Amino acid sequence: MDYYESVVDLIGGTPLVRLNKVTEGAEALVLAKVEYVNPGGSVKDRIAVRMIDDAEKAGLLKPGGTIVEPTSGNTGVGLAIVAQQRGYKCVFVCPDKVSEDKRNVLRAYGAEVVVCPTAVDPADPRSYYEVSDRLVREIDGAWKPDQYSNPANPRSHYETTGPELWKQTDGRITHFVAGVGTGGTITGVGRYLKEVSGGRVKIIGADPEGSVYSGGTGRPYLVEGVGEDFWPSAYDTSVTDEIIEVSDKDSFAMTRRLALEEGLLVGGSCGMAAEAALRVAREAGPDAVVVVLLPDGGRGYLSKIFNDEWLARYGFLTTSGETTVADVLA
Numbered sequence: 001m002d003y004y005e006s007v008v009d010l011i012g013g014t015p016l017v018r019l020n021k022v023t024e025g026a027e028a029l030v031l032a033k034v035e036y037v038n039p040g041g042s043v044k045d046r047i048a049v050r051m052i053d054d055a056e057k058a059g060l061l062k063p064g065g066t067i068v069e070p071t072s073g074n075t076g077v078g079l080a081i082v083a084q085q086r087g088y089k090c091v092f093v094c095p096d097k098v099s100e101d102k103r104n105v106l107r108a109y110g111a112e113v114v115v116c117p118t119a120v121d122p123a124d125p126r127s128y129y130e131v132s133d134r135l136v137r138e139i140d141g142a143w144k145p146d147q148y149s150n151p152a153n154p155r156s157h158y159e160t161t162g163p164e165l166w167k168q169t170d171g172r173i174t175h176f177v178a179g180v181g182t183g184g185t186i187t188g189v190g191r192y193l194k195e196v197s198g199g200r201v202k203i204i205g206a207d208p209e210g211s212v213y214s215g216g217t218g219r220p221y222l223v224e225g226v227g228e229d230f231w232p233s234a235y236d237t238s239v240t241d242e243i244i245e246v247s248d249k250d251s252f253a254m255t256r257r258l259a260l261e262e263g264l265l266v267g268g269s270c271g272m273a274a275e276a277a278l279r280v281a282r283e284a285g286p287d288a289v290v291v292v293l294l295p296d297g298g299r300g301y302l303s304k305i306f307n308d309e310w311l312a313r314y315g316f317l318t319t320s321g322e323t324t325v326a327d328v329l330a
């Protein structure tokens with residue numbers, strides 16, 4: 001018989017798929033690491049299982065305990081699946097820009113969801129960081145994984161995603177491109193690939209226009225799961241060779257093209273990372289092997305990125321683009 005003990009054993013070991021149509025103007029081989037095939041539908045399953053394993057070993061998470069985390073959805077799904085399988089409760093705190101679809105997914109796995117305003121300072125008592133801290137203090141047996149500072153976040157990528165990429169490309173990867181949220185992916189994968197290649201592999205972060213990683217102030221942008229208004233300790237900036245800034249408009253246009261032309265229905269941060277990877281690939285020679293990590297699937301964004309009315313409302317369907325995100329959110 002050929003079966004897995006539980007869905008938790010399906011995490012990781014994701015495929016690399018060549019991009020063939022969106023690559024006009026690039027001679028390099030461009031490969032996508034497709035993370036939506038993880039059981040929770042995103043790359044975040046990888047860090048969820050490692051953070052919980054570590055907390056159990058350290059005695060921070062005890063039988064029947066409650067996991068409390070501020071999460072844009074994907075980390076919550078991974079945590080909810082692992083928690084459910086091991087008998088823990090989950091309470092997730094989300095900013096209000098996260099789609100209702102994503103929140104309902106968390107609830108479907110049995111988690112409780114608390115929604116907080118996006119447009120407040122991180123130090124404001126209503127911010128999702130502050131609310132989650134208060135819940136940890138007030139709930140008995142609560143443990144906060146804190147993906148932004150938990151070393152198991154980058155380490156999970158150092159131990160799984162990085163080695164998978166090296167093996168899958170037979171050591172021929174020349175560039176790795178990923179969006180930066182907590183910085184866990186780029187730090188862990190980047191550190192591993194730098195070490196194993198003797199510093200040869202270039203590590204490139206993609207960042208939404210306005211986020212601090214590309215010199216912004218953290219002003220609102222619409223792409224979800226990436227960019228920040230502070231510098232998390234999970235992100236080791238010494239690993240990245242370059243940060244490429246991508247506008248919401250370019251991110252969403254590429255997200256739509258990935259579905260239409262490559263058959264990859266993926267999220268907005270995937271379009272952002274792919275847009276950055278293609279800019280890299282156009283500059284690189286024919287021997288380059290550019291790998292871009294696509295963090296999640298597109299089903300959580302059907303009423304936004306894949307909805308023409310929503311795109312038009314933000315001016316993303318017109319080439320002149322009179323309306324900016326800042327105008328609309330102001």
Ligand code: PMP
Nearest residue numbers: 180181182183184185225269295
């Ligand atoms: N894309 C999406 C959709 C995400 O949820 C995340 C995680 N916040 C990322 C990209 C960025 O990954 P990381 O946190 O490892 O930098």
